[in-house]
Amino acid sequence: MTRSEHHRPEIVVGLVATPPDYPARVVARLATELADRLAERVDADVRWTVREGWGEVAPRRTGGVEALLDDLARRRTDDRWDVAICLTDLPLHTERVPLVAQTSVRRRVAVVCLPALGLRQLRAVRAVVPDLVSRLLTNAPDVRIPPAGWSPAELAIRVAAIRRVVDTGDGDAGELRYVASRLAGRVRLVAGMVRANRPGRALLGLSKLLVGAFGTAAFALTTNTIWQMGDALGALRLAAIMVLGLAALVAWLIVAHDLWEKPDNETSPELARLFNLGTTLTLTLATAMSYLVLFAGTVLAAALLIDTSVLEQTLQRPVHIVDYLNLAWIISSLATVGGAIGSGLEDEKTVRAAAYGYHPEPGGWRDERDG
Template sequence: MSHSGQHLPEIVVGLVATPPDHPARVAARLTTELAGRLAEQVSADVRWTVREGWGEVAPRRDGGVEALLDDVARRRMSDKWDIAICLTDLPLHAERVPLVAQTSARRQVAMVSLPALGLHQLRAARAAVPDLVSRLLTDASDQRVPPIERASAEMASRMPAVQREVGEADPGERRYVASGLIGRVRLLTGMVRANRPGRALLGLSKLLVGAFGTAAFALTTDTIWQMGDALGGLRLAVIMLLGLTALVAWLIVAHDLWEEPDHDTPAELARLFNLGTVLTLTLATAVSYVVLFVGTVLVGALLIDTSVLEQTLQRPVSFTDYLTLAWITSSLATVGGAIGSGLENEETVRAAAYGYHPEPGGWRDEKNAR
């Protein structure tokens, strides 16, 4: 069987990740299994070879999807691949709705916008890429594989992010777009997923330690106990929201995370980048706040004896009072943490900016490895 496989026609599929950050992680997982999926779903009479490569660390923003496809096409020709599929974290649009994927038979390349796939990007890419390869080869009239006519509804059933196919003047150019409202919500959640909020959370580790120290010190003052008892739930919620907002705003301002529109970055793309940055930081700071709150509750229960708290508040206390005390203490400590956030490592905080991509480490581009 292996001997006969050597005589099958070979089709080389290049899988390009741009930038080589989150897209490269998805591409690495997909590369190991793509040849088998292509044999199952496209044609078993072809020897599939999958190559993995990097795109630009900072992909072009001004030309949209067309510039991206042109760049991938040049890479395909230089590496002598039959077709190339690009995975990118750029949020792209077509007809004012999120663009999920696009194929170009003329250039023999296709593109998948990972954020448009939502949270489950690897699973959706597994379903999308074989379909895109099949569509490219069919539209290019490649005789090595049988033509497969698939309706866009069939592709949408395997990839829920796709609502419909948009035909271009050139029959070999196909765009797969999402719905309006749901597609935009999926795009935003996908941007947060692609921005790796866990990395932003680790980047705030020093801030969290500083805030926890502030909270532990504040717990020893009976003035905080009386303030927590006097303030109602609404005021405590407002203080918490103000603290979290101050922290996010300070991180953005202190570390210059705000994306300004310029000749390379259209205003709409800058708005999306900024929204992705704000959502990522909001999620990371909210998780940090929960960790701080839980830690403060535990420390308060250990440090403050019930009889001492009852003597200060002049009434019987319960576990709810410890929760209230931890609530106001955590909120005030968060404001202190916002001021101390300038001590964070610049590179780890900068990584929370959606448009910022550091030079990759640990990934090897096959083009550079040869």
């Protein structure tokens, strides 16, 4: 039987999103259910209060996870939280392997690297955060809740992304790093970065590019020289043209909108490489999705506008659906290059949102500190 509400001790858990962009979305969803999960997993005789907060829009890149832990500890003290958990989309490393999470009992804070959790980040966070809170409180020790009753290694079993638990060597119990494997962990990290960067947002941000590509495709449909080219080129050459067109478009977007991250005093070469990889993959997925939309629209337009008899007269042979698909294929590939002109008309902030290291001022999120 639980104690009465009046006598139940209260523990305040702060959730901080840094930067307040994609991590804030995860925090918002987690905050609605974390108190119930803590009651179920940690202690039902405690009144769990969960607070949401923003971290820096441009979090410090120097100092790695220790800098984040220091900033988080100051926030915890200022807001009088019992413990604080930071969710970040910065790709963190330790000893050249991806860092999934790190706890600091001395500071009563922990950091979780969302990209290191892979694609199913919310599900993994639901498993990780209650255990981290329990570890921070019971290792302190905090007399308000009983000992955790589980070893840190059990978290590695519960969360697929975690492969090892490493003592930081600071001499304090609970100063632990949860790390991923070197190879599979890096693949998971990159996939998680693309997930956090939201290719769908990049696709919506390139609407003028798609409109420009459709305009180019519509003009090309009226040119019988393109019909003959589509008939003469084999599948291998059409595929090569498609790949070259998409690669040229991605390169143009990166160069024209200055999306390439350069190493400097604040950004290490390793971090810059990861940011550029995340940006390139995000744009690749976004342009590939726009290409599929363009291809489907071109097939439909070709079927409506080009009569079979007219196409047969030009090609001097019977035509089939494959001929229309090949025609749409070459036109879509050429139109992607024309669409690059349309991308130059996009709002700069809209296009820059595809850059992994770029974080705009947040909109629609409210820090509880602000009332």
